[in-house]
Amino acid sequence: MTLLESIYCRRSIRKFKSDSLSPEELSQIESYAKKIPPFLGDIQTDLYITKTSAEGDSIKGLYKINAPHYIIMYSEKNSFSNLNVGFILEQLSLYLTSIGIGSCYLGVAKPQKQLLKKDTLEFNIILAIGYPDEPLTRAIEHFKRKNITEIANNASSISGVVRLAPSGMNLQPWYIYKKPETVKDTGETYHIYCVNRRLFSHMHMTDMGIAISHIYVYALANNLDINFTNMKHPNISGRKYIISANIQKNEK
Numbered sequence: 001m002t003l004l005e006s007i008y009c010r011r012s013i014r015k016f017k018s019d020s021l022s023p024e025e026l027s028q029i030e031s032y033a034k035k036i037p038p039f040l041g042d043i044q045t046d047l048y049i050t051k052t053s054a055e056g057d058s059i060k061g062l063y064k065i066n067a068p069h070y071i072i073m074y075s076e077k078n079s080f081s082n083l084n085v086g087f088i089l090e091q092l093s094l095y096l097t098s099i100g101i102g103s104c105y106l107g108v109a110k111p112q113k114q115l116l117k118k119d120t121l122e123f124n125i126i127l128a129i130g131y132p133d134e135p136l137t138r139a140i141e142h143f144k145r146k147n148i149t150e151i152a153n154n155a156s157s158i159s160g161v162v163r164l165a166p167s168g169m170n171l172q173p174w175y176i177y178k179k180p181e182t183v184k185d186t187g188e189t190y191h192i193y194c195v196n197r198r199l200f201s202h203m204h205m206t207d208m209g210i211a212i213s214h215i216y217v218y219a220l221a222n223n224l225d226i227n228f229t230n231m232k233h234p235n236i237s238g239r240k241y242i243i244s245a246n247i248q249k250n251e252k
């Protein structure tokens, strides 16, 4: 299964087999993770995968799920760190689906003190992982998501992959505005917005990174060039402008 195929069938896994992943599998996951392109290369990130059940037990918090391993993500602190971590971690989660491993984001759980920092980087979010003890995938019609008209001004493959993205409490904070094409345009431009909700603003930035990674995976799989630019658009009716994605045919 490719990462793009994972987008169309993935689901959060909340029941895991108790078996641990082998040391080879854990190091394969770690080396894949280290090669994932970040959204912003100048924000340093790192990860740690728990190996023992004692390490796993030390992770506590609301809505925690029992899993044989947890990927703990760390990042430099910055207003874009959550978006960047969401962008990286979703690519890892899609990869895990593609190799038969289940995962679920834990947005509220936290590790104990000694795992709260990694060198100079701070704890960001956890992904529970392991062999699934429930179906790993589902048919597209079983995704519980908003209608496309609620999240985009235009139905397209791009808004389609954003629509399927996972989000904290399934709040789906995104809106995709496709700029009408003009004769002068090169490629297609999508302006990406997020609901302006203060209460969940940190979690929503992670959600936005996840959604943007779906656009990125779609573009790569279709051999399209993609560029993200801050076009400094104004916020619109309760929605905060995040970034614009320009997508063009790769002429090479």
Ligand SMILES: Cc1cc2nc3c(=O)[nH]c(=O)nc-3n(C[C@H](O)[C@H](O)[C@H](O)COP(=O)(O)O)c2cc1C
Binding pocket: 010, 011, 012, 014, 062, 063, 064, 065, 104, 105, 106, 107, 108, 109, 165, 166, 167, 168, 169, 170, 203, 206, 207, 210
């Ligand atoms: C940032 C973030 C935090 C999440 N936190 C939790 C959590 O703490 N516990 C949980 O069971 N699921 C959590 N989820 C999973 C969402 O509830 C789930 O993605 C959403 O309901 C959509 O379902 P699906 O992933 O099966 O498509 C989180 C998802 C995201 C993206």
